[in-house]
Amino acid sequence: MTAGYSFDNLSPAVPDSVFAYSEYSDGITVYLSWAEPNDEDFQYFSLFREGELINYVTENTYSDEPISSNNEIIYHVTATDFHGNESDASESITVQLTVEMHTGLMHTAANLKSFYVQPVEASIATLFSPLTLNGQL
Numbered sequence: 001m002t003a004g005y006s007f008d009n010l011s012p013a014v015p016d017s018v019f020a021y022s023e024y025s026d027g028i029t030v031y032l033s034w035a036e037p038n039d040e041d042f043q044y045f046s047l048f049r050e051g052e053l054i055n056y057v058t059e060n061t062y063s064d065e066p067i068s069s070n071n072e073i074i075y076h077v078t079a080t081d082f083h084g085n086e087s088d089a090s091e092s093i094t095v096q097l098t099v100e101m102h103t104g105l106m107h108t109a110a111n112l113k114s115f116y117v118q119p120v121e122a123s124i125a126t127l128f129s130p131l132t133l134n135g136q137l
Contacts, residue, residue, distance in 0.1 A: 028097050030065075
């Protein structure tokens with residue numbers, strides 16, 4: 001009698017429920033998350049930015065600090081099992097890297113570097129006086 005063996009050539013499930021958002025604090029940080037793996041032989045996720053592999057992770061979350069001149073960036077994730085089988089790519093998710101500020105004082109597309117306030121009333125001038133430099137706002 002000949003002994004047999006089982007060969008696993010089945011790819012893990014495609015990562016789903018991919019979610020991302022970005023925040024700005026001393027640079028842009030993108031926070032990504034996706035559903036936890038459900039394959040018993042899951043080993044790691046591969047994370048891709050703009051189609052290029054950026055990291056391998058075992059958790060279903062990741063934070064990235066991309067350096068890009070683009071206004072948006074695209075990510076996708078794959079899963080790999082202990083036998084080296086890689087899933088198809090998750091749905092791509094596009095993340096906006098531009099920062100917009102919405103207030104009643106300025107247009108939503110205003111450049112924050114050139115934004116300034118010209119107080120009209122004395123009470124408003126008092127409020128902004130700590131922000132002045134050489135008597136100018």
